[in-house]
Amino acid sequence: MKGLSLSLFLFAILGFTVTKLGANPCPPPEETFPCTCEPGSTGYPVIRCNKLKNITQLGWISTISKGQAVEKLIVSNSSLLSPIPGDIFRGIILSALRLERTNVSKIGSVEIPAFQGQQGSIVDIFIFAVGRVVNVTFANMHKLEYFSMSGCTVSHVGPHWFLEGLENMKDLSLYDNGIESVGNQAFSKLTGLEFLDLSYNQIRDVQRRILPWPASNLYFIELSDNKIQYLPNDFFAEMPNLREVYLAGNDITTIPEATWSKVWKKLVAVWLEGNPLICDNKIAWIYKRDFPDDFWGECTGPESLDGKQLQDLTLKDLGY
Numbered sequence: 001m002k003g004l005s006l007s008l009f010l011f012a013i014l015g016f017t018v019t020k021l022g023a024n025p026c027p028p029p030e031e032t033f034p035c036t037c038e039p040g041s042t043g044y045p046v047i048r049c050n051k052l053k054n055i056t057q058l059g060w061i062s063t064i065s066k067g068q069a070v071e072k073l074i075v076s077n078s079s080l081l082s083p084i085p086g087d088i089f090r091g092i093i094l095s096a097l098r099l100e101r102t103n104v105s106k107i108g109s110v111e112i113p114a115f116q117g118q119q120g121s122i123v124d125i126f127i128f129a130v131g132r133v134v135n136v137t138f139a140n141m142h143k144l145e146y147f148s149m150s151g152c153t154v155s156h157v158g159p160h161w162f163l164e165g166l167e168n169m170k171d172l173s174l175y176d177n178g179i180e181s182v183g184n185q186a187f188s189k190l191t192g193l194e195f196l197d198l199s200y201n202q203i204r205d206v207q208r209r210i211l212p213w214p215a216s217n218l219y220f221i222e223l224s225d226n227k228i229q230y231l232p233n234d235f236f237a238e239m240p241n242l243r244e245v246y247l248a249g250n251d252i253t254t255i256p257e258a259t260w261s262k263v264w265k266k267l268v269a270v271w272l273e274g275n276p277l278i279c280d281n282k283i284a285w286i287y288k289r290d291f292p293d294d295f296w297g298e299c300t301g302p303e304s305l306d307g308k309q310l311q312d313l314t315l316k317d318l319g320y
C-alpha cells in the first residue's frame with residue numbers, strides 16, 4: 001500500500017513535470033498566422049510578426065493568450081497606420097515590445113494612454129525606424145524601465161508623452177528622430193530616470209524644467225549632435241548623481257562657470273568635441289581646479305589656440 005502510494009506520488013510528480021516541460025505555450029501556427037510564436041528563454045512565448053497589414057491581424061493575441069505571460073512581441077516591416085488601440089493587449093502579460101520598421105501613427109492618447117491592462121507588466125519598449133510621425137502617451141506603466149525610440153519622425157516631444165505612474169523608467173532614449181523641441185516638463189514625472197539620450201536630433205533649446213526636480217537618480221545625459229548653443233545657468237541644478245555629460249557636435253562656444261560649477265567636481269566625463277569653442281578667460285575657472293578624467297573638446301579660437309585640445313590647455317595659454 002505504501003509502495004503503491006509512493007509510486008503514484010512519483011508518477012504524479014513525473015507526469016506533472018513532463019507536462020510542464022512539454023507544454024507549448026503557443027497556439028497552433030494556423031491560429032497565429034501571419035505571426036509566429038515559439039517559447040523564448042523564459043519558456044513563455046516570443047511572438048514575431050512580419051509584414052502585418054493592419055492592427056486587426058494582432059487581435060488573436062489578446063483572445064488566444066488570455067491570462068498568459070508573453071516574453072516578447074516583435075512587429076517588423078508592418079503598416080499599422082490606424083492608431084494602436086490603448087487596450088490591444090488586454091488580458092495578457094507582456095514584458096517586452098519591439099516595433100521595427102513599422103508604420104504607426106499614434107500609440108495611446110491622453111484619454112486612453114498606451115497599453116491599458118499592461119501597466120503591471122511591460123518592462124521594455126523599443127521602437128525603431130517607424131516610418132512616420134508618432135504621437136505617444138504613456139501613463140501608469142509601473143514596471144516600464146526602458147523606452148527607446150529611434151529613426152522615427154517626431155518634431156516635438158509633447159508634455160503629454162510621459163504622464164504619471166512612470167516612476168520606474170530608468171533609461172529613456174529618443175535618439176535620431178529629427179526632434180526640434182522638447183515640451184515643458186516633458187520628462188519631469190520620470191523621477192527614477194538614470195539615462196537620458198536625445199542625441200542626433202535638431203534640438204536648439206534645452207530647459208532645466210524638462211527634467212524632474214530634483215533629478216535624484218540622473219547619471220548620464222547624452223545630447224550630442226544637436227544644435228544647442230548654450231545651456232541655461234540652472235541646467236545642472238538638483239542633479240546630485242550626475243556623472244557623464246555628452247554634448248559633442250553642437251554649437252557651443254563656451255563653458256560658463258555659472259552653469260557647470262554646480263556639478264563639475266562630480267563629473268567623470270564631459271565630451272565637447274565638434275563645438276566652436278573659444279578658449280579665453282571665460283573658461284579659465286576650469287584650469288584652477290581638477291577637471292573630469294574624460295574631458296574632450298578642442299579650441300576653435302582665438303587663432304593662436306585653434307586646434308588645441310581642452311585637456312592640454314593651461315592657465316598660461318589663457319594669458320594668466
Ligand SMILES: *[C@@H]1O[C@H](CO)[C@@H](O)[C@H](O)[C@H]1NC(C)=O
Pocket residue numbers: 053054055056057
Ligand atoms: C485588416 O486586414 C484584414 C485582412 O487583410 C482585412 O480583412 C480587414 O478588413 C482589415 N481591416 C482594416 C480595418 O483595414
Ligand SMILES: *[C@@H]1O[C@H](CO)[C@@H](O)[C@H](O)[C@H]1NC(C)=O
Pocket residue numbers: 050076077101
Ligand atoms: C524587414 O525588412 C528589412 C529590410 O527589407 C529586412 O532586412 C529585415 O530582415 C526584415 N525583418 C524581418 C524580421 O523579416
Ligand SMILES: *[C@@H]1O[C@H](CO)[C@@H](O)[C@H](O)[C@H]1NC(C)=O
Pocket residue numbers: 077078079101102103131132
Ligand atoms: C511607412 O510609411 C512610409 C511613408 O508613408 C512608406 O514609404 C513606407 O513604405 C511605409 N512602410 C511600411 C512598412 O508600410
Ligand SMILES: *[C@@H]1O[C@H](CO)[C@@H](O)[C@H](O)[C@H]1NC(C)=O
Pocket residue numbers: 108109110111135136137158160
Ligand atoms: C498628439 O496627441 C496629443 C494628445 O493626445 C494632441 O493634443 C496633439 O495634438 C497630438 N499631436 C499630433 C501632432 O498629432
